[in-house]
Amino acid sequence: MPVVKSICRVCHGGCGALVSVEDGRVVKIKGDPQSPVSRGWMCVKGLKSPDIANHPDRLKHPLKRAGRRGENRWSEIGWTEALDEISNRIDDLRKTHGPESIAIGQGTGRHHYMHVVRFANALGTPNWYEPGLAQCFIPRITVSHLTYGGFVVGDYYGEVKPKCIIFWGHNPLVSSADGELAPAVKRAMTEGCATIAIDPRRSETAKRCKTWLAIRPATDAALALAMINVIITEGLYDKEFVATHTTGFDLLQAHTARYTPEWAEGVTWIKAEAIVNTARQYATSKPAVLDWGLGLEQNANSLQTVRAVAILRAITGNLDVPGGDILGMNILKGYPILKDKLPPDSSKKRLGGEEFKLLSSWRAYMPSAHIPALFSAMTDGVPYKIRGLLVFGGNPLLTVSNSRKVYEALNALELLCVTDLFMTPTARLADYVLPAAFWTEIDHVQGFPLVVENYAYAQTAVTQTAECRQDEWIIDELSKRLSLHGSDMSYKDIYAHQLSSTGLTHAALAQKGYHMPPHKYRKYEEHGFRTPSKKVELFSSVLKRMGYPPLPEYAEPPESPVSSPELSAEYPYVLITGARNKEFFHSEQRQVASLRRLHPEPSCELHPKAAAATGISEGDWAVVSTIRGEAKFKVHVTEDIHPQVISVEHGWWFPERDNELESLWESNANCLTADTPPYDPAFGSYRLRGLLCNIRRLNHG
Structure with a gap:
């Protein structure tokens, strides 16, 4: 049975993996003991990757909407037809309304992350996003x-x-x-x-x-x-x-x-x-x-x-x-994201650019759109209307705050195209759904930890599922049809460029398993720190x-027992969202039976004192509410949380239900969170934690 060295990317990733293949299918994944960091360890998601790769519900062919949005009626079409039609519609929007009318979105921490940013710059739109950004990293x-x-x-x-x-x-x-x-x-x-x-x-x-x-x-x-x-x-x-x-x-x-x-x-x-x-x-x-x-x-x-x-x-x-x-150490050459190809006039139109200088202006590390402003512009057209959205490996109905506003915004689009592994609630609303390749089906080069790149891995495509294609390939094909800058440089050419500083080819790195040069400490002693003062x-x-405070300051949360005493009387607990599960990555993997059995239901945690005060017991179903909405969770009573805090999981939907689109409202943490001001003045961060909430017991599940 052939065994190929790779790295698992079922989440942000980085664990060395040994992939066993039989008859063109992944049949087993185990940790690579030669990995310098994971040393043979893998989490349950990585070990169950064959169940994801071979899942019968994987998207396998390009789909075009045949009914109303959300009706889940589709026609299968070929790649050539799908890419031609999508590129033609993109071209119509950019010529009629300007490239800024098209937004590019993606999920967090994926192999195609930088390629999506490159695509947005080449297309000429300043409006790309991923659900973290100002809220994560x-x-x-x-x-x-x-x-x-x-x-x-x-x-x-x-x-x-x-x-x-x-x-x-x-x-x-x-x-x-x-x-x-x-x-x-x-x-x-x-x-x-x-x-x-x-x-x-x-x-x-x-x-x-x-x-x-x-x-x-x-x-x-x-x-x-x-x-x-x-x-x-x-x-x-x-x-x-x-x-x-x-x-x-x-x-x-x-x-x-x-x-x-x-x-x-x-x-x-x-x-x-x-x-x-x-x-x-x-x-x-x-x-x-x-x-x-x-x-x-x-x-x-x-x-x-x-x-x-x-x-x-x-x-x-x-x-x-x-x-x-x-x-x-930054051992790889920088990814050529074509930042210089975004016209200055376009960058000035970035949503949030005038207000949030560290997120959206030229000063930002990776200038991107302010998410609340972006989704508002899809419906209210201020300062101009966002008419098209291309999403690569993202599910904003579950992963962006204020899910009901996101739902309204997606329905207002003239073009919505989603590339993913499975049919998600967001994909259900799309005009085109494209089948993405799983991590065992892609070629890639990645430096870890992210941003610092102290060591590097290569992935090699070892299997192929139906007509699933790597996101970077899809982007390259659209770029060629649109005659964009850089369309003559494929994603594989970029990997060669990144590796040129190491003297390794993609094939050589894949065979070796990893590249990890000795770390050099106290680099500042030679050249100072890379700041204006060199210190x-x-x-x-x-x-x-x-115009921001040069020394750090404290500000009381705008919604808290201190700043909002009247609201606190009705919502006496403080909410945090986003607790991680080892079985899932954000909104993914809920349809994988071997993982869902380990964690079948959305849960919230509260202290025994809070449970006694509200008449809630371990295993009860309860409704957590804020001034923005409600969501239902199964209760875990634990001493491992502050008595005044309630923690809820995020990313929950129920793909096993016939009404899966409607089910996204049931236990969705982003029905509770805030996408409204006040935002962080520099980053525009909105509030996913530190919100006031209440909880009540349900009489039935």
Whole structure:
């Protein structure tokens, strides 16, 4: 039985995989013990990949809508016909209404991510998005570049092990996010280091930590500022590093004097003594990793929260040192996204560009559209109407806030084309549905962890399912028909370009399994940091020039027991959404029986005190409500959550039901979340956590 080396991409990915093929079908997946990071480990989703690849409900042929939107009536058409018709309709829209009238969307962390951005730039539309961006990862990347001149990740695979790890709003033992894989994190946790989790719920990662701080959602900036206060006041900062490699320390010291642990206790629900002890332990247990997650970004104070946490690394001297938070090697050449091909006049039309400079303007790390503005423009036409949307591996009806508005917006489009593995609620509304290739059916090159690229893998297509095609191939074919810039350079040509700095071909890398050169630490000692001052900018000169506070500040969440006492009387609990499941990746895999059996129903977590107050018991079905809507979940009563917090899973729909489109309203967390102002002033982040909610028991399931 042929066995091929690859990497699993059933989620953000990065686990080395050995793919066994028989009669043209994937029959077995197991972990590759030679992977430098996963070392043979795989999660249940990866191991069950054959069940996904061979699922009878896979989309297998291009489809054209034959009935009304959502009616689920289709005609099979050939690839040539489908691509011709779609490209003709795109061409009509761009010539009649301008390329900005066409939006490009995608899911998170996929192999085709950069190719989608390239396609948008070549087409001339500034309006591309993915459901994270301002809510996931872009704030951390941007702030890292503003502060240190590059992104950082925990050094979990070096010879020196961390002596302390803080997991802040992050659950890597389940998410394995962005190539920072669970097994590497777990190994570091078991080698005698201090471990601290800062999270309103005791996640799977937090349960393995020695200390758990159950913070009030969306108050993380207050905790970080208080920790900075303690570290500076007690002289625990790295005096040599701060003096030699940072700017603005005196200003930071004066600025944070008022953010005392006692003040933070009243804001965060965390005792002042615990704040002091955590700051001391992090500052004195070196090297240390501060492993942050998207829990910091899904609020209206995203920039300042991430900035405050980022500064902790710098003042303790844990930057780019063995066993600390390390800057990337960037071993691959940059992906040619054709940013220079987007006309200046088009970039000025990007939705959100005038308001959210770190998301949508030229200053942004990856300039993209503001999602609430984008979907509003589909219906209200302000400042102009979005008429077409092409989605590659995304399901915005489940993964974008305010699902009912998204539903209205998708129905208002003149063209909706969706490329995916399965028929999703979003695909049900499309004019064209194109069958995507699974990760065992694609060729790809990927550097991990994402953005820093300290090692690289190659994937090789080992199987073919019916007429399924790789997203990059589909984009290339559309680009050729539209005569776009770069259409003469295929996605495989791009992989060769990326690998040219390593001296490897795609075939050679695939055979080798991985490329991981020795890591170089303290790179700043040679050339400084890639900031205007060549130093770590505690006081950000760039933010000051842009009109944003150059030092981090705390802002009370706009919807909270403090800022909204009257609303809090009706909605007495604080909601967090987005809890990860090891069985699913966001809204995917709900139709895979072997995974669904392990986690059959959407769940919410609440504390025994909350359960007693509301008359709810373990296993009950309950309705969680906010001022925006309701959603139904099965209750898990647990001590592993703050008594005033309720946590709900996201991404739930029921593909097994005949009325699957209607079922998306039943347990959809994004019927509860907020896509309305106030947004983060720089990123436009909308609120997925820290919202007020209530819960009531259902009499029946």
